[in-house]
Amino acid sequence: MLAIPLPFIAGLIFALVLHHSLKGVEAPGSRRYFVAFLILYALQGVVVGLHFGYGVRQLAPIQPITASVMPPLAYLAFRGLTDAKLPKPWIHLWAPVCLTLSIAFLQVLVDPLLLVIFLFYGFALWRLTRASGDEVMAEASLQRMRPALRAARLTAILMFFFALSDVAVAIYAGFAGAEGVPFAVAIMNVVALAATGIYYLLPEVERTASPPKAPALPDPADEAIVRRIAAILDEDALYKDENLSLAKISRKAKIPARDLSTAINRATGLNVSQFVNNRRIAEACRLLDETRQSATSIMLDVGLSTKSNFNREFRRVTGMAPRQWRARSKAESTGS
Numbered sequence: 001m002l003a004i005p006l007p008f009i010a011g012l013i014f015a016l017v018l019h020h021s022l023k024g025v026e027a028p029g030s031r032r033y034f035v036a037f038l039i040l041y042a043l044q045g046v047v048v049g050l051h052f053g054y055g056v057r058q059l060a061p062i063q064p065i066t067a068s069v070m071p072p073l074a075y076l077a078f079r080g081l082t083d084a085k086l087p088k089p090w091i092h093l094w095a096p097v098c099l100t101l102s103i104a105f106l107q108v109l110v111d112p113l114l115l116v117i118f119l120f121y122g123f124a125l126w127r128l129t130r131a132s133g134d135e136v137m138a139e140a141s142l143q144r145m146r147p148a149l150r151a152a153r154l155t156a157i158l159m160f161f162f163a164l165s166d167v168a169v170a171i172y173a174g175f176a177g178a179e180g181v182p183f184a185v186a187i188m189n190v191v192a193l194a195a196t197g198i199y200y201l202l203p204e205v206e207r208t209a210s211p212p213k214a215p216a217l218p219d220p221a222d223e224a225i226v227r228r229i230a231a232i233l234d235e236d237a238l239y240k241d242e243n244l245s246l247a248k249i250s251r252k253a254k255i256p257a258r259d260l261s262t263a264i265n266r267a268t269g270l271n272v273s274q275f276v277n278n279r280r281i282a283e284a285c286r287l288l289d290e291t292r293q294s295a296t297s298i299m300l301d302v303g304l305s306t307k308s309n310f311n312r313e314f315r316r317v318t319g320m321a322p323r324q325w326r327a328r329s330k331a332e333s334t335g336s
Contacts, residue, residue, distance in 0.1 A: 033077035068099040071121035083257035122159030
């Protein structure tokens with residue numbers, strides 16, 4: 001019976017989780033990097049699986065090269081989701097070029113170079129995710145900003161983990177020989193799978209996040225921006241766009257994403273996603289009152305794509321579930 005090495009499974013699961021987290025991303029350049037990264041990550045799982053699971057030693061020189069390409073691709077992909085222009089992406093070719101030259105002429109530098117590449121891009125990606133404000137993932141749809149941010153953090157953590165675990169495996173192989181390396185690689189992938197599973201469950205855990213701070217003293221400039229954004233959302237029913245992003249609103253309003261996000265937060269105490277969802281829920285309330293559409297149909301009509309998100313946001317805005325709102329509305333109309 002043909003056994004499926006663990007790196008195959010780990011690569012597939014991580015790719016699927018990232019793909020699920022990054023739906024709604026419309027930045028063309030970023031999507032290109034994401035597709036390349038996901039394909040390469042899956043390919044790396046195949047290479048590692050064939051190398052250590054089936055003993056295909058001919059793949060040994062390919063494995064570090066494909067590994068060196070993934071960190072720059074991941075960084076470029078997530079960097080492309082910010083509202084800042086991506087400068088000179090070709091500069092990041094330094095990683096695979098240096099690694100290839102090292103394999104050809106100075107193999108003793110291969111492991112140290114991989115360590116440097118993974119740590120460098122791990123720190124760069126983690127630093128990117130620590131920036132404040134919604135504009136960090138401005139190009140992702142509003143419903144996917146948090147999942148995209150978490151996917152970036154998970155990727156950075158895995159870069160740190162694989163960098164340090166590769167060093168540990170190299171030290172282990174130096175003392176105990178190469179026979180135990182496949183087992184060590186399997187342990188690494190078990191930990192990676194566990195981290196991915198925990199990440200996948202985190203959106204459920206964070207549903208009980210604390211409410212936003214009360215708005216500060218009103219600023220006429222902030223209130224003007226809020227009125228402008230409210231008008232833009234109603235223009236052509238833009239708020240109904242399931243893939244509406246902060247970057248798209250920013251371009252439409254001709255206001256930098258950071259300024260837009262800050263003004264909404266200061267004037268309303270809400271983040272951009274909550275502000276837009278307030279408009280969506282207002283329309284959902286109207287439809288529940290005036291039509292016989294199902295809650296699911298209304299949810300899709302107002303631009304929300306999942307029942308969990310719809311119910312959570314509806315309860316945040318109205319204090320009750322959609323079913324309770326409709327029942328109350330019917331009771332009031334019957335009573336009158």
